[in-house]
Amino acid sequence: MHEVSVADSLLKIAVDECRRSGYGRINSIRVCIGKASGVMPEALFFAFEALKAGTIASGATLAIEKVPVAGHCSACNADFTTDESFVLCCPLCHSSDYSIHSGRELDIKELEVD
Amino acid sequence: MKLSVASKILDANDRIAHENRRLFSAAGVFVINLMSSPGAGKTSLLEATIAGLKRSLNIGVIEGDITGTDDAERINRLGVPVVQINTGGACHLDANMINEVLLDLPLDEMDLLVIENVGNLVCPAEFKIGEDLKVMILSIAEGHDKPLKYPLMFQESSALIINKMDLRPFLDVDVGKIRNDALSLNPSIKIFELSCKTGEGVEQWITWLQTLNS
Numbered sequence: 066m067h068e069v070s071v072a073d074s075l076l077k078i079a080v081d082e083c084r085r086s087g088y089g090r091i092n093s094i095r096v097c098i099g100k101a102s103g104v105m106p107e108a109l110f111f112a113f114e115a116l117k118a119g120t121i122a123s124g125a126t127l128a129i130e131k132v133p134v135a136g137h138c139s140a141c142n143a144d145f146t147t148d149e150s151f152v153l154c155c156p157l158c159h160s161s162d163y164s165i166h167s168g169r170e171l172d173i174k175e176l177e178v179d
Numbered sequence: 180m181k182l183s184v185a186s187k188i189l190d191a192n193d194r195i196a197h198e199n200r201r202l203f204s205a206a207g208v209f210v211i212n213l214m215s216s217p218g219a220g221k222t223s224l225l226e227a228t229i230a231g232l233k234r235s236l237n238i239g240v241i242e243g244d245i246t247g248t249d250d251a252e253r254i255n256r257l258g259v260p261v262v263q264i265n266t267g268g269a270c271h272l273d274a275n276m277i278n279e280v281l282l283d284l285p286l287d288e289m290d291l292l293v294i295e296n297v298g299n300l301v302c303p304a305e306f307k308i309g310e311d312l313k314v315m316i317l318s319i320a321e322g323h324d325k326p327l328k329y330p331l332m333f334q335e336s337s338a339l340i341i342n343k344m345d346l347r348p349f350l351d352v353d354v355g356k357i358r359n360d361a362l363s364l365n366p367s368i369k370i371f372e373l374s375c376k377t378g379e380g381v382e383q384w385i386t387w388l389q390t391l392n393s
Contacts, residue, residue, distance in 0.1 A: 067271060067302040075188045082184055096188065103305050103331050151330040153363040161366055171189055176182040 071104055072112035075173050080121055088178040091122040099132045099170035100150045106131065134168030192306055195274035199281065199309025206286035208239075209392050210294065212310035214332060217298030219318040220342040222250045223375035224384075225293055229257045231385040236290040236392060241280060243272040243297045250295065260284055271302035277309055290392060300325070304332040312391075318343040323353040326360035333361050338369040340384060345374040 079094050098104050106129045113127045135146040140160030147156050155163045187193065203210050215221050222242075229238055240261040242250040251263035262280045264272065277294065284292070294310065296303040304313070315336040317325055320343055326333045333339065339361050341354060354372065361368055369387065373380030 067305060070192075070269075070273065070306075071188055074191055077191070078184065078186050078188065082182060082186075086182055088180065088182075101331070103301065151327075151334075151364065153327075153360075161363060171187060173184045173186050173188055176184060178180050178182055 068104055068108035069112045069116070071171065072109055072116050076113070076116055076120060076122055078173050079125075079176055083121060083176060083178045086178070089121060090179045091125040091176055092179060093126045093128060093177040094122065094173065095128045095130065095175040097130045097132050097170045097172045097174055099134070099168040100148075101134050101165070101168040102171050104171060130174070132167055132170045134165060136163050136165040136167075138163045189306070192274045195278050196307035196309045199274055199277050200311075202281060202286070203292065203309060203311075206289070208286055208289045208292050210292045210310045212294050212296060212303070212308055212313045213316070214296045214300075214303045214313060214336070215298060215316035215318075216300040216321060219298070219316040219321065220340075220375050221295045221298070221316055222253055224316060224340060224342065225254060225295060226257065227375050227378065227381045228293070228385060228388065229254070229259055231381065232291070232388065233257070233259070235389065237288055239284050239286075239289040239292045241272075241277065241284070241292065241294040243276070243295055245269070245297060260289070266297060270297055270299045271306050272296050272308055273306045274308050291388070300329040300332055304335045312337040314338045314340065316340045316342050317357065318346075319350055319352045319354060319357070320346055323356040323360075326357060326364055330364050333364045333368065336365070336368060338371065338387070341370065341372045342375055344372050344380065345377045 079091055083091050117123050133146050134152060137144050138155035138160055140162045141158040143157050145156050154161050213221050238259050240254045242263045245268060246265050248263050251261045254261040262283045264276050313336045315332050358370055371384045373384060
């Protein structure tokens with residue numbers, strides 16, 4: 066259900082940014098969503114469609130770029146990227162001495178405006 | 180026309196959480212965000228914690244529920260300041276909800292504030308509210324598969340309380356698997372096994388809380 070809060074926040078940021086730059090209509094919004102962020106793209110699309118009505122983004126499309134989970138393992142000294150949402154050990158050497166550096170993103174990247 | 184934005188979507192929440200944190204620090208209050216699924220024992224743990232710490236620490240509580248005041252009434256009976264937030268449907272507390280009730284609590288007189296989040300093993304883990312640390316409860320009746328099914332909360336929490344240990348003889352639950360999976364997801368998580376009903380194990384949890392506050 067928190068996808069509604071996320072959609073609401075991203076719409077507010079987009080509308081503020083569009084107005085501040087002197088434009089009046091948002092055509093598209095590009096966001097990056099980490100695979101471990103807990104946000105379901107389908108639910109975010111649904112919430113976005115429901116909330117955009119009546120705003121300057123009412124005709125906007127939402128483009129979601131999914132960011133995979135990536136990290137570094139200190140045991141085998143290698144960087145890794147995985148298709149999994151959550152990591153339990155280094156996918157290369159199975160050590161638990163790893164750190165995650167991406168995959169939790171919830172970022173708004175770019176707007177297309179008129 | 181393309182506009183580059185590069186902003187965090189939850190930035191508005193994070194900024195308010197940061198402000199809450201600043202107010203808590205200025206008042207000298209240590210803040211715990213207590214999370215679990217519905218019925219795992221958050222309010223029971225609070226009652227046991229207040230009973231164990233009331234003489235040495237001034238405690239306050241914020242209760243988060245979708246609706247109702249049952250939990251706040253339970254805490255109120257123990258004579259500690261409590262504020263009830265009803266989210267009216269939202270499945271988690273966010274930083275703004277906390278910010279709006281801060282003036283209702285005597286922060287300057289408090290050492291420890293426990294914020295009981297809405298019962299939900301998913302969304303509360305994703306919203307900072309200004310806490311010093313997150314603590315989660317899993318009751319063994321929920322089953323040993325929960326860490327791998329709901330990994331984010333286990334990753335975000337500094338401590339895991341495994342509650343309802345008194346039910347162990349009646350359940351086919353592998354407590355060792357809960358511990359191992361939680362530690363795989365979060366090697367630094369501190370784990371306590373206890374029963375709020377019998378009181379067994381509660382003392383270790385209370386001793387740990389006291390070390391955090393000293």
